[in-house]
Amino acid sequence: MSTATWASGADASALFRTAADRVRAIDVQHIRDALYAPGGSYRWPRHRINEVELEWRRWRLRHHLGLRDEPPASIRLYERLAVSAGVPPADVSPLAGGGPLVDATYDQMFPQGPLIIRAVKSRVVRRPTDHEVDEEYAALLRESSGRRSDYLSMLDPSGYYWHMPDLISAATARECMKDVEVLLAAPRGESFAGGPQPGWDVEHDALVSRSMNAYLGAGPTLIKIHEDPALVAEISARMGRPMHPTRCTYLRYEKGDYLGVHTDQPTCEVSLLFTIAGDPGPMRSYLDETGHDPAWLDRWVREAGNFPDGGLDFVYQPREGLALTGRAVPHARLPQAERAVIGALFYSGLT
Numbered sequence: 001m002s003t004a005t006w007a008s009g010a011d012a013s014a015l016f017r018t019a020a021d022r023v024r025a026i027d028v029q030h031i032r033d034a035l036y037a038p039g040g041s042y043r044w045p046r047h048r049i050n051e052v053e054l055e056w057r058r059w060r061l062r063h064h065l066g067l068r069d070e071p072p073a074s075i076r077l078y079e080r081l082a083v084s085a086g087v088p089p090a091d092v093s094p095l096a097g098g099g100p101l102v103d104a105t106y107d108q109m110f111p112q113g114p115l116i117i118r119a120v121k122s123r124v125v126r127r128p129t130d131h132e133v134d135e136e137y138a139a140l141l142r143e144s145s146g147r148r149s150d151y152l153s154m155l156d157p158s159g160y161y162w163h164m165p166d167l168i169s170a171a172t173a174r175e176c177m178k179d180v181e182v183l184l185a186a187p188r189g190e191s192f193a194g195g196p197q198p199g200w201d202v203e204h205d206a207l208v209s210r211s212m213n214a215y216l217g218a219g220p221t222l223i224k225i226h227e228d229p230a231l232v233a234e235i236s237a238r239m240g241r242p243m244h245p246t247r248c249t250y251l252r253y254e255k256g257d258y259l260g261v262h263t264d265q266p267t268c269e270v271s272l273l274f275t276i277a278g279d280p281g282p283m284r285s286y287l288d289e290t291g292h293d294p295a296w297l298d299r300w301v302r303e304a305g306n307f308p309d310g311g312l313d314f315v316y317q318p319r320e321g322l323a324l325t326g327r328a329v330p331h332a333r334l335p336q337a338e339r340a341v342i343g344a345l346f347y348s349g350l351t
Ligand SMILES: [Fe+2]
Pocket: 262, 263, 264, 271, 326, 331
């Protein structure tokens, strides 16, 4: 958390950390099972459970500190399920004494961004107008600049990316390919062809441009890797704070497919990518442009297009993982020379 003002003075960051550890430790496995059950009442997709759960913990954290946000329906449902399963109701710290312990907006507390769409929508509303002359858009862009700056201050530039040799065994890669064959036989994933015009999306504090590829969805092998406690612990250690699995997918690239330069959405603070089949071209990362503000990045992609000059090309070997803080670092994948399938695992922090 960055620019907030604390009512309680010097002990503030310790208080915040203690409160965060407390909400992080609430065990909700039984709620997750109920929401995910194939024959159950809810049947939420796995990424929705992960993301609503993190937002519910954030809401509890703020509630504990005396900040009474009005939660969206998904969080109210999660709270109701938690309480009916025996979790004590959201409480307020006795230290709060009737007033908030901290004067911090949601954005100041969580500059990495909200993980559910209702939380995003309640924060800012994007207006499809001429950005160059729209004062309201300019104001949103200034807020977006503040959040991005706060977010970048949470990261260590020397840890913007790292390689993980032998992330998966040859046998695991073969198991992944079995997942992929099932998904290809009954496609439910999303394909992107075209996408948004290059620019800065103030809703998500993210750079966008055109892409062409397919998100095939996850499978049991990929989910198992995603949730591997040793892997989650390693990513958390690299990031210097606990990270949580949010979503994962197999990505298919046909010849000529590409990802224009972009930054990832809040649910993907860290991407961990590895090759399953084929020989994907490099992931180009624009490390030198990471520190620029949204207005600069907006101009940059409008002028330079999907694949600006510069950047650093990472080629990762079969079974090797590339971890990238893609929420911060603009990145692109150049048009592919051949078909390839990639595993993509995404993680975000509660705080
Ligand atoms: Fe990305």
